[in-house]
Amino acid sequence: MTIFAIAHGAGDAGWSWNLVAEALKAKGHTTIAPDLPTEDESKDLTDWATTLIEALPSTSDVVVVGHSFGGFVAPLVADRINAKALVLVTAMLPSPGEAPGDWWTNTGYTDSGLEDKFWHDVPPHLVEEAEKHERGMSETAMVKPWPLSAMPAIPTHFILCTEDRFFTPEFMRPVVTDRLGVAPVELAAGQLHLSRPTELAALLATYAT
Template sequence: MTDSPITVLLIHGGGASGWDWHLVAPLLREYGYEVLAPDLPIEDPETGIAEYADFLAAELGDAERVVVVAHSYGGLVAPVLAARRPVEQLILVSAMIPAPGEAPNEWWSKSGYDALGLELPMETEEQMVAAFLHDVPAELAAEELARGREQVEDGDVPVPLDAWPDVPTRFLLCRDDRFFPADFVRTVVRERLGIDPDEIDGSHGVMLSRPRELADRVNRYVTSWRASPGRS
């Protein structure tokens, strides 16, 4: 019997949209994956992480084989989704990792991020590019900022997660990320997931600056896991 196709679900970061993945998605389709990159309903004040996870579960429908790739804030949503419906693998890209019962607004202090004292200025477009998109082509960076959306959830509501789901998880650190610096990320990944992160060159906007490298890395993770003993 032929395997069901693998669906790769791409979850965007906070204040963003599925457009973030528009360069990566067709490259993954070239590998034979079905790809979904929906816009989370972040502009709806009645929604939060639980509702985002339910929304994504509905988007997936009856897809049997699902790999989730989550960027930045999407890392808070991915494990909740994986706890609610079958997922073969989680791939976190420069992502936030929630602790059980931790609210999004608490993450910044409890993860140790606030203690970094980065204080990156983000008042102008140039400052936003410098913080998040410094290696992204100028036209793409400008469009990314223009497509930004207001996220209006209550960030004090705890992430509905009792424990990290029993799902194979990989973390891909972006070495040139100024927003989530590499040393900080290495520490958080080891403390919260008990694994060493993999690494790739690129800024926080790696899906726009290095789409081919990112798509290749995702494919490598999927195929290597599928080829491991006991998998079919």
């Protein structure tokens, strides 16, 4: 049994991973996805990582997953526990010393211009429930530099979502090449994992072996 430790994205909550967690449980795995202290101005990214680590029942046989803004948090967790693997799902990829607020300019991000960037492929009843769990983001998390000198020296994977309208595949492919140096695995899904939870869980499970 592998433990999947999830670092959720900005404005999100652990709740949004419940469908992926159910699908992973059916495969014999455990998912830990706590609400990170995203609204607490006294907490920085290191504190967010601590929250996830302290929620783990064990630090052996752990695959750390970072989604979207969780790309800044998941490597911190993986580094501290010497995780089995790190998986980044349509995630922001940090550089050493880079503040998250600078990432957009540094990577050359441009808005896709599409009105619905997040919910276009999520069933309406899940959209309604997800909106109840939305939370704010602290300024502290945006301005403090990312503390690692490099990505953790463990197997690292990137899942690129080909229907993502926020981090579009045209934007993300060169970012992954430049900052991670791996070939991404592509999944026909949008930005939010609520759209294809079973398919995402199946991909994640391949990193448990």
